Amino acid sequence: MKITEILPQKRNNRVNIYIDGEFAFGLDEELRFKYDLYVGKEVSQDFIDEVIKAEEEKKVINQALNLLSYAARSRKELYKRLAKKGYEEEQIEKAIAFCEKYGYINDHEYAKSFIRDRIKLKKHGSRRIRYDLISKGIGQEVIDQVLDIDEDEEYERALELAKKRIKSYKNDNKQAIYRKLGGYLARRGYPYSVVTKVLREVLGELEG
Template sequence: MTIITKVTSQKRKGRYNIFIDNEYAFSVSEKILTQFRLLKGTELTSEKIAQIKEAEADSKATELALNYLSYQPRTIAEVKQYLKDKEISEETSESAIADLEDLGYLDDSAFAKLFIKNNLRIGKDGQNSIRNKLLRKGVDENIIEDSLFEINDEDWIKSGLRLIHSLIHQQGKLASKEIERKAKNKLLSHGFSNELIANIISELDLQNDAEEQIEALKKQGAKVYRRYRNEDSFTRQQKVKRYLYQHGFSSSEIDSFLKGELVDLSEIDEA
């Protein structure tokens, strides 16, 4: 049996040094000091000391995790990795995480729902990108799927429309088919499903009126016609045709341009 002969406070607030038989033994937080009533004259067995040290380790791990969580929400896997980086044992880490789950500070289901909600409010990712991001954060796949299932298609469509909003202003500069192609590629790259992409595109009025389509053809045609000015006439026309066709203009529209019906081609060379 050993006896606590002195208890002193550290410079660090809330920390205390425990002396046994007039020699420093270990330090504890105020929580552990109070929990075990570590006062001068208290008798301790070796088993009790081991219990105190274990509780102190758990308390430290919980404190570290809470501090980590104070900056932003985290997943269980992220907290576990953080504690591992801080050289907290796996057993102690698991105990701290269990305590935080019981207290409601750690909840991967709530995290996933909040993550998706924030993306729908200000982000630009579709279901596939969000799914991959949550998987990388260590969220269980079943939790992710359950959380995604709760979201209505209308909410995804709003997010998708926000993503491609800037492309709508390209009307009159690009062919309507080119705008649609760019929109589809952008949505696909941000993880929207093909079904959702079709729904998002259907919400748009991507059909240029005749005047806008002609204006877009003039701009795109002049740009590419000028680019190939050093080619012979046949090669130049073939390259211009291929470029404009790939950028959404019809054969008849391209022929009108190359015949000079929309713009004087000689003026393009002089520009």
């Protein structure tokens, strides 16, 4: 078999490969040069299969990079998104390995960024952040390394939230406020020790 024509596609950086006068497959131009494809080159079926396999893997890598261009993702999140699109496990693993190799995904850095955002933007507590990181597929070892929240700072954030929230409970008695405010802070992910300390503070101010 022989390559008889190579024509550019309308899409950038892609070409159509013709073998023995008939269209054979489309190809990323980078792979064309990698496999040294040119008009007149003799090719075997095994060689063609290898090139087509590389093209399929390249498509998955490009899809992974496209997904990452919209938002940072953990390894698990990226895997799930690619699997949902119907790609094979081997192709997905190779695409993820490529992304990890070149720094497009890094669960350690992702977790640190996630923690910063959750604290700054959503005022979540450490328990909620830990749970959310686990749901994102971040391993316990990574979480333990990066989730180092100062308890005093966490208390101050919880206290700030409580002082704002308690305004909506002005018609409730002390017991109801304790229950509602405690539930609110717990749902935000603050540890029991922080919640009880905050409740003592704000309820003490009410009594004062």
